[in-house]
Amino acid sequence: MSTTEQSYTVQGMTCHSCVTMVSDEVGEVAGVDSVEVDLDSGTVTVQGDDVDEAAVRRAIVEAGFETS
Numbered sequence: 001m002s003t004t005e006q007s008y009t010v011q012g013m014t015c016h017s018c019v020t021m022v023s024d025e026v027g028e029v030a031g032v033d034s035v036e037v038d039l040d041s042g043t044v045t046v047q048g049d050d051v052d053e054a055a056v057r058r059a060i061v062e063a064g065f066e067t068s
């Protein structure tokens with residue numbers, strides 16, 4: 001297992017409840033240890049073991065946001 005850090009750009013987050021929704025959804029993805037959301041830049045940083053990038057993107061969409 002290797003700990004990796006991935007960054008995603010997320011559109012549409014406007015407040016702290018958006019941040020919480022994204023953090024909660026992404027935090028449930030297998031292997032994710034920590035989720036950091038920067039509201040100003042719209043950046044979500046995920047750390048964990050063998051985290052599936054596609055699963056993180058799906059979680060962001062499930063939270064109601066778009067990622068590029």
Ligand SMILES: [Cu+2]
Nearest residue numbers: 014015017018
């Ligand atoms: Cu919001």
